[in-house]
Amino acid sequence: MGVWKQLAEYLYLRKPDPDRPKTNFVKYMHGINRLSLLLFIVALIILIIRLTVKK
Numbered sequence: 001m002g003v004w005k006q007l008a009e010y011l012y013l014r015k016p017d018p019d020r021p022k023t024n025f026v027k028y029m030h031g032i033n034r035l036s037l038l039l040f041i042v043a044l045i046i047l048i049i050r051l052t053v054k055k
Contacts, residue, residue, distance in 0.1 A: 011037070011038075
């Protein structure tokens with residue numbers, strides 16, 4: 001699976017792949033990946049705001 005397709009699934013922009021394994025470990029892994037991706041995006045937004053709004 002491509003990186004962009006996986007990112008779209010993590011951000012709920014695309015339906016999940018029906019052929020993906022359905023074990024609990026894979027579900028936990030995808031949840032942790034989703035959380036870390038969202039935290040990274042929030043951190044980038046904060047950095048951009050801090051760089052653009054200098055005091």
